[in-house]
Amino acid sequence: MGDHLEKLNTNLKRVEELSQRLVEALANKGQNDPGLNGPGPDLYMKASMAYWSELVNNPAKLMERQVKFWADSVTHYAEAQQNLAQGKLEPPEDNTPDDRRFSNPLWKTHPYFNYVKQQYMISANAIEASLKDLEGLEHKDRQRIEFFAKQMVDLFAPTNFLATNPDALERAVETEGESLVKGLENLVRDIEAHKGEILPTLADGSAFELGKNIATAKGAVIYRNEMMELLQFAPTTETVYKKPVIIFPPWINKYYVMDLRPENSLIRWIVDQGYTLFVVSWKNPDKSYSDKGLEDYIEKGYLKAIDVVKEVTGSKAVNAVGYCIAGTTLSLTLSLLKKRRQKPISSATFFTTLTDFSDQGEFTVFLQDDFVDAIERQVAEDGVLDNKYMAKTFSFLRAKDLIYGPAVRSYMMGEAPPAFDLLYWNGDGTHLPGKMTVQYLRGLCQSNDFAERTFELMGKKLKVSDVDLPLCAIACEADHIAAWKDSYRGVQKMGSEDKTFILSQSGHIAGIINPPNKKKYGHYTNDDLSLSVKDWREQAEFHEGSWWPRWEAWLRTHSGKRVAARSLGESGYKILAQAPGTYVKETPEL
Known part of the structure; x- marks a missing residue:
């Protein structure tokens, strides 16, 4: 008992120190043009107008989508409740497609995690379906709306949050909270390194040295x-x-x-x-x-x-x-x-x-134009386009693999970045x-x-x-x-x-x-x-x-x-x- 208490106190002290560093790192966040952080208001206006036009001209279609979402959600809840009422600590039938984010067996076998996963899938499908119904959008505007909607769907995946990630919770229990402390260390390190930006480090920078074990051709x-x-x-x-x-x-x-x-x-x-x-x-x-x-x-x-x-x-x-x-x-x-x-x-x-x-x-x-205008303003101020903007752009095109997956492993699991030469090169931008x-x-x-x-x-x-x-x-x-x-x-x-x-x-x-x-x-x-x-x-x-x-x-x-x-x-x-x-x-x- 004494060893566990000592370890807990040590971790709590580390958390306190890291929390102070975290606040300082976030306070030192560099200023950049707000247009680089998201689409301009015109895109939101176009999406709103398309949705309003569809609501006025074809309300039955939107209502049908909404009713289906309600029905799917209520049915899912009822099935889960029915199993619990019958004393079955097991989830209802799960026909959701395979997704490597949900590879932990608990996503299928544990009633709580399975419920969260299935409801996330129902919500994600509803958002995707509602976007397909929007009429009157130009092709480029539709592409952008679908892209940013997908970013939001990926962001709110239950795997990205500690309370709904069985892998992270299991690791925290196994390590007596040590994984969460290491995760906080990794988070603070990345925020400090990227001047207030939260960008996960993809590779162990100390594992490579140019001319020594990488880029060694004579x-x-x-x-x-x-x-x-x-x-x-x-x-x-x-x-x-x-x-x-x-x-x-x-x-x-x-x-x-x-x-x-x-x-x-x-x-x-x-x-x-x-x-x-x-x-x-x-x-x-x-x-x-x-x-x-x-x-x-x-x-x-x-x-x-x-x-x-x-x-x-x-x-x-x-x-x-x-x-x-x-x-x-x-x-x-x-x-x-x-x-x-x-x-x-x-x-x-x-x-x-x-x-x-x-x-x-x-x-x-x-x-x-909204993004390119912002880039033009930024380079007029800085003289160059900081490589972090390119890194973010490329990463968000594959957000599951290059942002959320690495963030979960680093910040919630407490894992060190891998010694992967390609990812090291990818982070060595200009x-x-x-x-x-x-x-x-x-x-x-x-x-x-x-x-x-x-x-x-x-x-x-x-x-x-x-x-x-x-x-x-x-x-x-x-x-x-x-x-x-x-x-x-x-x-x-x-x-x-x-x-x-x-x-x-x-x-x-x-x-x-x-x-x-x-x-x-x-x-x-x-x-x-x-x-x-x-x-x-x-x-x-x-x-x-x-x-x-x-x-x-x-x-x-x-x-x-x-x-x-x-x-x-x-x-x-x-x-x-x-x-x-x-x-x-x-x-x-x-």
Whole structure:
């Protein structure tokens, strides 16, 4: 008894200290534009007007929905009560669909938890059904209303609250409350780290060190300017293809997603196939970069990197790869080069790249004026878009997996974040220059000028049909960031007569970082790119395993003959730092 009392008193003292820290952390919450926290009032007005119009014009339908909800709720209550009245400590029949949030057996066997779960499901279904009945909404408005309604439904899941989460309650009993104290420690730590924001830490940051157990491919920085470091990776074959490969990763995150571990490193794999590989590592900008735009990324990033690679290798042209937003910007660069009548790029590869934003997919929610206006105001004040806003945006697109699930495990179960390299990389974000952010959101995403009209940049009118060199595009079937259907439509509008489109299984990261040795995800091909999205997919041929070897076979045809492997830092370019370089380690405070 004495030991239990001592432990209780110790925990209570820790709770008191943590509570004080919690209050201080919440008081220090940074100020940001309120428009970044939710939709503008116009969306609420549109939803209200649609509901009122439906109530006036078709009251029977809404009443039917309401009566069904009442009936389901009352019937459920009556069935639960009947079992209890008969002395049965068991729930009524449960026909709710499987949901991994409710994997604890008590959700099915315990009357209390089962009642809570079933009533939550009834309420969630009622909300979903009521939204389907709303008429007179534009497609984008409907998408947004459904998205925010789903956010509310997910937020109020019983698993998110201690009193209705059997896993958390069992853990608290097993640990004599220790799990709740650790959970509070985790909560305070996250709020302090994120300046008052409640964002769960997804991975154990202390488990990884760049260049030690992550991002370990051998290479060196051979050039550096204010926008990027250029890394050259050491050859692993005696001969290499004459034309080098240069990869432009997205500057929303850092390049080493392509070099997490030796066994899934795309960088190592490309080098092992006999290519001289260069990768750009972008600067993580601070407020002084507020006026840097797409033109700076193109001129001092893409074009300068290509010039250096050509000098180092002696090749007249390179094979360029762009990933996500870097693929979009590679398309702009190719259009610019055509206007300038220059041909330093032999072939282009696009990983999960959008160039046609006519259908914004799941990002529709965050690409309307209320949010973009708020972002524009925020970057005008801060100079850059803090990476926390991008992290929140991506997380809320998969809130169950990236917010509520981790929060439950961390704050209610008291678990430490896992040592997971991909989640560590995901949390190692970068800021975005203010000017570039607005250019991208207004001119490309909202106006879709590059695909539908012309996008004016660097004194030229750029358009997607200018992209006319041999190209290979890889999209991912379950990609919620760059939907494959939109990627496909953009490729269709490109002017090249030599196009290859590959559809990988899985999502934005796993579909790309899919090494052949894993044999995890397959891919689809179809040479007829004149087909509609639906017809292309239905007629596509499925192939087991990774798309990497298929792409490499295509790349080989654009890479010339084999020559002696090149050493690091040839042609007068000195080694400035060993890989992974210095820019990748920077996290400027704002």
